[in-house]
Each structure stands twice: as structure tokens, then as C-alpha cells.
Amino acid sequence: MRITHRMIADTVNVNLQQSLHRLQQRSEQLSTGKSFHRPSQDPVGTNRVMRYRDSINRNECYRLNISEARGWLQATEAALMDGLDALQRIRELCIYGANGSLAEAELLSIAEEVHEFYRHLVGVGNTEYNGLYIFGGHQTGSPPYWEGAAGIEYIGDEGQRLLEISSHQEIVMNLDGLRAFGGIELMKAVSAVQEALTAGNQEALSGQALSGINEGIDLLLECLSEIGARQKRLEVMDDTLFEGDTQLKQRLSEVEDIDIALVITEYMMEEYAYRAALSTASRILQPSLVDYLS
Structure with missing residues (x-):
């Protein structure tokens, strides 16, 4: 087989282009930190990267929902604690007013204080x-x-606000007024204490009125326990998602991120090979007919 200068030149050119392409690939990897940039470079890796990123994005959405639910539940807990403090003070006033040794003016003064707590509880409900x-x-x-001519009214509903916190889990992040305060029953119990104080009815203060306040305290404590359980569930779920997120990002990095030290070494080897190929090509292609004629 006859070897011509044209064949040598074509072969050298192909080899130089391949070497330059490998050098460009390593340079691109170093500049971006990614092992591939087009699906055609690594179809299997591209599929894995898409799945990992989809899972990471879903986990981020779930964690945002958890953050929203936490804020809502914390606000609910604070409101219930506020209401509980008010009821406990009303209970003390109810017991104090039932001792039978207070003058009418003193009972009226206590009734006015209870009325202020009543208004405060309406504010807590809102x-x-x-x-x-x-x-x-x-x-x-x-x-x-809403307090109108007919008295206090509850114009909300029993709707539950649900948030998705994982692919198969939802959480109720609210308590409606019917659950938290028995609708208007809690406010009616406070009004009953005020009426008994105004009327000087010690029997009611030590009986039915006090019983209504005790039931209200029990209801709020029960609701606080329920809120605490939901918060604990959110905390556990958030920890689980965080750990899953960390593992997914590590797997993603293993697939798409480069080993900097390894790629730098490969880049230097490719650069050396390219320079060597250039030097060799210049020597092989240097002789020409003009050289022989001269």
C-alpha cells in the first residue's frame, strides 16, 4: 500500500482534532464542575440526574409546607395558651366571688373584670x-x-386546612372555632360567670358557672395537646425529609459533579498529548517537494 503525504496529513489532522476535542471536554468540565452537559454525553446519567432533581424539588415543596404548617400551629398554640390564661383567671375570680363575704360593689367590680376577659376571649377567637x-x-x-344584637355568633365553619407533607401524608394545620372553643359555648360560660357575679348568685358561681369554666379549661388543654402532637409529627417529618434531601444531593453530586483533582490530572495529560502530537505532526509534515528541489 502506497503511503502518500496527503494520507499522512489527513491522519495527523484527525488525530489532532480528536486530541483537541478531549482537551476541550476536560476544559469544559473544569469550568463548569459538571461531568456532562448534554444528554447525549451520558443518557443513563441524565436520567438519574432528572430523577434525583425531581425528588429534591418535591422534598423542598414538602418542607415549605411543613414550615407553613408550623407557623400556623404555633400561632394557634399561642392563641390557645392566651385563652387558657384568661380562663384560669376567670376561674379564680369565680371562686373568689362565691365565698359569700363580698359586698355588692366588689362583685360588680369583679364582674367588670370578667367582662373584659370575655372581650379578650372574643379577640382570641378572631x-x-x-x-x-x-x-x-x-x-x-x-x-x-361576631357580636351583634342577638349576642355572640360563630360564623366560621368546620373546614380543615390540609397540607401535603410527603407523597402519601397530609396534615391538618388548623383548629376551627367549634373544636377549639365549642363554637360559642366557651364565651357563654364566661357570660354566665359575669351574670352570676352581677346578680350576687353564689350558688351559680360555685356550681354551674364554675363547671362551665372548668369544662372550657379542659377543652383548651385537650386542644393544646392535639396541637402539640401535630407539631411533633411535623418535626419528625421535617427531619426525615432533611436526611433524605442530604442523601439525594450526595447521589446527585456523585453522578454529575467531577472529581476536581482527577480531571485536572486528565487535563494536563491531554494537554501534554496534544502538544506532543503537534510537535510530531510538524516534523512529519515538514518535508516537501520544494525541499528536495532546493
Whole structure:
């Protein structure tokens, strides 16, 4: 087989282009930190990267939902604690007013204090979080408790606000007013204490009125326990998602990120090979007919 200068030149050119392509690949990897940039370079790796990123994005959405639910539950817990403090003070006033040794003026003064706590409890029932009324069920755009000519009314509903915290789990992040305060029963119990104090009815203060307040305290304690259980569930779920997120990002890095030290070494080897190929090509292709004629 006859070897011509043209054949040598073509072969050298192909080899130089291949060497330059490998050098360019290593340079691109070093500049971006990624092992591949197009699906055609690694179809299997591309598929794995897409799945990992999809899982990471879903986990981030779940963790955002958990953060939202935590804020809502913390606001609910604070409101219930506020209401519990008020009820415990009303209970003390109820017992104090039932001892039978107080003058009418003193009872009226206590009744006025209880009335202020009543108004405070109505405000607790209308607590807002991020511009939404937390005890209104689905009716979060307007105050769930409204006091008109007929007395206090609950105009919310029993709607549950659900948030997805994993692919197969949801959590209820709210308590409606019917669950938290028995609708208007808690407010009616406080009103009963005020009426008994105004009327000087020691029997009611030590009996039915006090019983209503005790039931209200038990209800709020039960609701606080329920809120605490939900918060614990969110905490556990958030930890699980965080650990899963960390593992997914590690797997993603193993697939798409380069080993810097290894790629630098490969780059230097490719650069050396390319320079050597250039030097060899210049020597092989240097002789020509002009050289022989001269």
C-alpha cells in the first residue's frame, strides 16, 4: 500500500482534532464542575440526574409546607395558651366571688373584670395569622366571631386546612372555632360567670358557672395537646425529609459533579498529548517537494 503525504496529513489532522476535542471536554468540565452537559454525553446519567432533581424539588415543596404548617400551629398554640390564661383567671375570680363575704360593689367590680376577659376571649377567637383568621375553618377571610344584637355568633365553619407533607401524608394545620372553643359555648360560660357575679348568685358561681369554666379549661388543654402532637409529627417529618434531601444531593453530586483533582490530572495529560502530537505532526509534515528541489 502506497503511503502518500496527503494520507499522512489527513491522519495527523484527525488525530489532532480528536486530541483537541478531549482537551476541550476536560476544559469544559473544569469550568463548569459538571461531568456532562448534554444528554447525549451520558443518557443513563441524565436520567438519574432528572430523577434525583425531581425528588429534591418535591422534598423542598414538602418542607415549605411543613414550615407553613408550623407557623400556623404555633400561632394557634399561642392563641390557645392566651385563652387558657384568661380562663384560669376567670376561674379564680369565680371562686373568689362565691365565698359569700363580698359586698355588692366588689362583685360588680369583679364582674367588670370578667367582662373584659370575655372581650379578650372574643379577640382570641378572631386571631389572625398572615392575614387569615385561624379559627374560621375555611372562612379565613373574615372574623369567625361576631357580636351583634342577638349576642355572640360563630360564623366560621368546620373546614380543615390540609397540607401535603410527603407523597402519601397530609396534615391538618388548623383548629376551627367549634373544636377549639365549642363554637360559642366557651364565651357563654364566661357570660354566665359575669351574670352570676352581677346578680350576687353564689350558688351559680360555685356550681354551674364554675363547671362551665372548668369544662372550657379542659377543652383548651385537650386542644393544646392535639396541637402539640401535630407539631411533633411535623418535626419528625421535617427531619426525615432533611436526611433524605442530604442523601439525594450526595447521589446527585456523585453522578454529575467531577472529581476536581482527577480531571485536572486528565487535563494536563491531554494537554501534554496534544502538544506532543503537534510537535510530531510538524516534523512529519515538514518535508516537501520544494525541499528536495532546493
